[in-house]
Amino acid sequence: MPSLAKTAAHVTMLQRSPTYLVSRPDVDRIANRLNKFLPAMLAYRITRWKNTNMQRFFYRRSRKKPEDVKKFLIDSVRKQLGEDFDVERHFTPSYNPWDQRVCLVTNGDLFSDMRKGRASVVTDTVANFNETGIETGSGEQLDCDIIITATGLSMVTLGEVEFTLDGAPIDFADTWSYKGLAYSGVPNLSSSFGYVNASWTLRTDLICEYVCRLLNHMESIGAVECTPRLRPEDAGMPERAWVEGFTPGYMQRHMDRMPHQGDRAPWINPQDYAHDRKLFRKSHVDDGVMRFR
Template structure:
């Protein structure tokens, strides 16, 4: 190995995606050296950053957890503290934690064609500057900005004399006991916060401009209880995991082809759990089809229970202005909160905000097509992990990791030092663009200019579903639209 190379692979990010990628490298490519660069002080990514009350997964842990380490809890939807412990324990169990450099923020990444390597300019411990070189870059940085939430225009919010808090930067010392709280937003964060805050506050109101679809989900269903009681543990886990992969796929497929029926089903399920004082229209009647935005889940119907016992309510409308102590809606309605929680969404950002360049020329992710949802057009020896939006993130992350391991193994076998996806001018001209994240959510629309592009043909099509993607990772075409370049590193 050349003296200028520190590692074969640099993984950026020690969240779910980064830890999973490290495991796959150890499993499939044990001859390769790697390091994980993590800007924060601990493993966990999202689960380390977010600290708001009730933080929990919005996917089942049987598929959101790692396929190589069973999720042994009986709850399918888990609290944040359990998830971060699971991730940390998994990293420690397989020695991955020994390969992590914490408090190492990557400021920029530059590919050198001459050196056949990546150079990462890193700030360590807030002040020390260093450069780390590798043959391959694995971006496991998620898709949102850790430092800034999605900017939201709330007229007059600066006039409010009470406390304003965003879930992404929750103040652990916030005293909301016996206070009147208004949560602005209707997504998974708002749905998670409401029932937890409602236990201690005077009242919680979820103020939404437009509603989301919301389904109750049992923390453990009858089928899972039966399998645990009567089957060997290993077999029960495999069957439960298979169930959680298959059923969402069947559900999303059905909802895609029968949108009117899907609306009727989800709204009907919500109507059965609402108190008489809360009408289904307009509070639970979205204007879009199911799965055009993320479908929200509440474990054991905790959200609906808070509405039924009177500790929480929903208000649908547009904010006219916020005064010192009042939220005035255009409808004339007024709310009088002590605390406002702005659960208004995430700000999309790729590669953790680092500057990427190729031979010193700036590289703009948003102008490039995504090769198989794994590598970016014209970006050598690099992959970017993006999971699913209609299934567990980790399923997509693992499909990416296994594809990367296969490519690295083939490169080593054939003496290839550089692989880079290419889209011809003719293909680009004929290509119809498709979204990488197929959602109509506000934060996705606002962040479209930050995301790479998918196409309508060939290797540039967006991801479909897990089983197709994992088979593609194992056996699919990795030659088309890809330059495999032999040379001396």
């Protein structure tokens, strides 16, 4: 919205339901100060540690005391838009923080545009499209020149590529997730999926490091194939959703087509950076589950 509002006469966001918003600057002042006095790599590592742990604290706080975090986020929006704005209707979700991702508003630009009258938010449903715009479910008419749709998104498995094994199609819904990066019974295949509760690239970086360790190990033993396989003790393992505690529709609509998550390592898809850092960097590649040939 803020980018559109720079040149449009007015931008209206029509949303079916609100999401949590948090405003943060796009410049890290602490990082900039560290870079003035410390070597670049050391400053980078300290900044990365700071940001990672701040996000981790915020997420854990949201899980343990959701009402406190909810109040903090909503009060922050109210400070931006004023007491007269209907924050309860337009910026108070029905779910707890981090049940779905929290939206970052850089430098408060969205709120600034709303205060200046360049942008607005309407919380309603679409009844129909007509000659001049949209009629909402409550009967309000939103006249507009251009409509940009941004709804109905659904996750897909591996880009909907049709994989086969020995001529038979692979149904990933019948597999178990190995460390959240590979699939039981499927050889030489790894995929990268980040965090739903933190920076996406934190986990993708770790997965890339692990895959490099895996490839180096295969080269050292002369293996050309690696396949995660269930152990005898994994028989009858309870099935869990591939990602738990995360409720957006674009995930839930596709969850039945994703691999299962078990109740024990390595058949889990953890969403915890501290846990994953040890798992991907320190754990043995040849763990008795990943089979080499």
